[in-house]
Amino acid sequence: MTRFIFITGGVVSSLGKGLCSAALGALLQARGFKVRLRKLDPYLNVDPGTMSPYQHGEVYVTDDGAETDLDLGHYERFTGVPSRNSDNVTTGQIYWKVLARERRGDYLGATVQVIPHVTDAIKEFIYADVADEDFVICEIGGTVGDIEGLPFLEAIRQLGNELGRSRSLFLHLTLVPYIASAGELKTKPTQHSVKELLGVGIQPDMVVCRAEQPIGRDSRRKIALFCNIREQAVIQALDVDSIYAVPRSYHEEGLDDEVCRHFEIDEAPTPDLSTWDRVMESVRHPDGEVTIGVVGKYTSLLDSYKSLAEALAHGGIANNVRVNVNWLDAEIFERDDAATYLEDVNGILIPGGFGERGAEGKIAAARFARERNVPYFGICFGMQMAVIxxxxxxxxxxxxxxxxxxxxEDPIVGLLTEWTRGNVVERRNLHSEKGGTMRLGAYPAQLAANSRVASIYGASEISERHRHRYEVNVNYREVLERAGLHFSGMSPDGELPEIVELPGHPWYIGVQFHPELKSKPFDPHPLFTSFIHAAVEQSRLM
Known part of the structure; x- marks a missing residue:
């Protein structure tokens, strides 16, 4: 019997609903339950694939090629459960589906309305692709009170009635602000947020309160009284020193115990959090530290590189060192000498990106790494700039x-116009629509024997996630290999370069895919583990 947990947010945005969902999933998983997490996004875009990184942050790509919200990255990093296309939906997708049905005549001439047609489509998504999961955790994007979120709230209200309390739980995440001049926490915003939720017919079963200061017993009692819930169902969520401390923090506050109580699960074992304790031991007590210079295009909004930042931290955990990241705008290298900014770093990473802006700066950073023997990691666009x-x-x-x-004159990197996905040949051109037209999702690659990457992976074939429209031109492989650049990973048909490396260099690797999307704190990606190890060795030479 699958139980559904619906997580909403109020007062302000960016409270951490995604982390709350992911941490709760990890806690239930640690109790032995099978979990699945999904995100319902109220914006009208079909997916975030065409949105600016400054607007949306990172686009997280699944194995099956879906371009999704970055919260799905949190879900995977905390639970290890691979996300799928069926785990993220937007208002755009819902309306697209409803209008397609209307055009086909599926509604038999009925007037198409938000209720029931749109809300039914949302409920179909929530129920879809669920097998033997014990819990499905559904995060509703946005903040209660947003007009675009109303159909989603109505849909989960209906589901609450259909499923009953034995199979549904509503959790509301709010902010309890601390007013320094008054020297006290204020519960009124939480009360108003819950009142807003009640206005659409949803009575929360639990309220999780983000706060900078501990929430006293009187404040909890007041929140419980005005929100019509048990005092034990008011869970404080204090700031912690690492996102990977959140599962332990929530457990100590009784979050998972209260969920089990709500569903009358009496025999649930105590969660085994030893894995998270080991992760936090490495985070809090490293043996040393390294500095990585990340030369990017969207460094003014670090959510654009969320998975990348976490994967670097995971590489640090694997090597028991703290990774300090120096975020550098690629355009500065088009004006200034790269040495000015990179002289003291222990490793250089150039991440993915789109467009010409900053490209020459990234090329300059790659040149510095190659000539100065500084460990270099080029990802997607970063590999292409290294090859150029x-x-x-x-x-x-x-x-x-x-x-x-x-x-x-020499198109070392060119538009990918045809490739094979499984048994299907996919074709694109310059005039194709932008959305969903890249090489997306998991593709295999074969690694050259005796290459550095084969040693790092400990395998001859790998599968990694892609998101790009341009490829390194394989026709230049021979001339580049004569010059010293080794093509150490290729697509199975030998047509698409996947990995390049520079023999004789301490660590110089470029990959066409995005390994950061598969890294987890308890299972760091081998490329990031190896890269940070090389940075540690570099630090000893400085």
């Missing part, structure tokens, strides 16, 4: 460039 740098400075192709930036 090698073509110009090692192979003598001074006109090397990418057709993403316009026509060039």
């Amino acid at each position: 740098e090698a073509a110009r400075d090692l192979a003598g192709l001074s006109a090397a460039g990418s057709t993403e930036f316009g026509p060039c």
